[in-house]
Amino acid sequence: MSLKTALKRALHSSGVSSSLARRDGASFILAAHIVLEEEAEQLADVIRLLQRSFSLVSLDEYLDALRAGRCRNLVTLTFDDGLRNQLTVTHDVLVSLRVPATFYVCPALVGTPFSTWTWELEPRLSRMSTRRQQEIFASGSADSFEPFLQTLKEMPLGRREAIWTEIVNTTPEFAFTPDEERRYSLMDWAELAKLDHSLITIGSHTHTHVDLPQVDDERLEWELAASRAMLRDKLGCDARHFAYPNGNHDQRSSSAVARYFDSGVTMVPRAVGPGSDPYRLPRVHIQWGAHELAWALARIARD
Structure with a gap:
């Protein structure tokens, strides 16, 4: 301690x-x-x-x-x-x-x-390859999850919604795991x-x-x-x-x-x-x- x-x-x-x-x-x-x-x-x-x-x-x-x-x-x-x-x-x-x-x-x-986009974001990103994650992060001028999330919250709505649509389209088979379900549903x-x-x-x-x-x-x-x-x-x-x-x-x-x-x-x-x-x-x-x-x-x- x-x-x-x-x-x-x-x-x-x-x-x-x-x-x-x-x-x-x-x-x-x-x-x-x-x-x-x-x-x-x-x-x-x-x-x-x-x-x-x-x-x-x-x-x-x-x-x-x-x-x-x-x-x-x-x-x-x-x-x-x-x-x-x-x-x-x-x-x-x-x-x-x-x-x-x-x-x-x-x-x-x-x-x-699913959930609000803020809770759904990290689980969806976790389903992607490392390379695809980095491409998505780069679209928000970030290199890791927390800065990316904060950037999305602050960017103009139209741009954020376009990035979110890209994330959803990249994970068409997405479903919560049991642990994600109890957290975010x-x-x-x-x-x-x-x-x-x-x-x-x-x-x-x-x-x-x-x-x-x-x-x-x-x-x-x-x-x-x-x-x-x-x-x-x-x-x-x-x-x-x-x-x-x-x-x-x-x-x-x-x-x-x-x-x-x-x-x-x-x-x-x-x-x-x-x-x-x-x-x-x-x-x-x-x-x-x-x-x-x-x-x-x-x-x-x-x-």
Whole structure:
């Protein structure tokens, strides 16, 4: 164990990290994606840690407190993409501990055989020869996976979609392995309907998981309106909350989100404060390991 890790664990065990995280009434929105079966107890430990230091509330309650100037020592949990393990693992933990959360989904992808392009990318590339992988990486001016993924997220939408089409056409027989399936597969509508809706709020993550700053005005409006309409049609719920894919947003997209939703969450890792814009709310990605999360929240609370 490194000295840094040992120090984090010691501060967590002594309660120092949790105390620092509560400094000045800091409140947080936490984000996560994949939660595997072997991580269920870690998620439960994280929630128990949070319950010792914060009030865990629904996103609606959180926003009410923010508007009223009472957003102190609050945490709300959010999970992106509508992954199936959020039903089979995350949901079970949340129900057992009676903790509310928001699940953000892309309605156009619900029930499809694969996943969002961001989760599907690496498995598809792994099916290619090394030479073909390098050719694909070069099309994004990268030489390995992580820089390539980041480049795709940032490049103009038309170019990214052309590269993605090339990747899909190169892997026509693609199917998830069992391990990929448990990581990346998405819930269908019947599974979303099974969620305990007294605890789980369903929000929009756009209709197709596209970065909103990259699309024109017509596509921007469609991504928001179509996602709300399909969630209402399939689940009978009026989606009130929104998560920006990859956290990417700008003034134009956040203004559009404000016309359709009550909130928008980013991936800017900060605490929520009295001046936080409800359509550009910061979120901290959950660190697996209670001591890691306590350390991260304590650090962010000091910023």
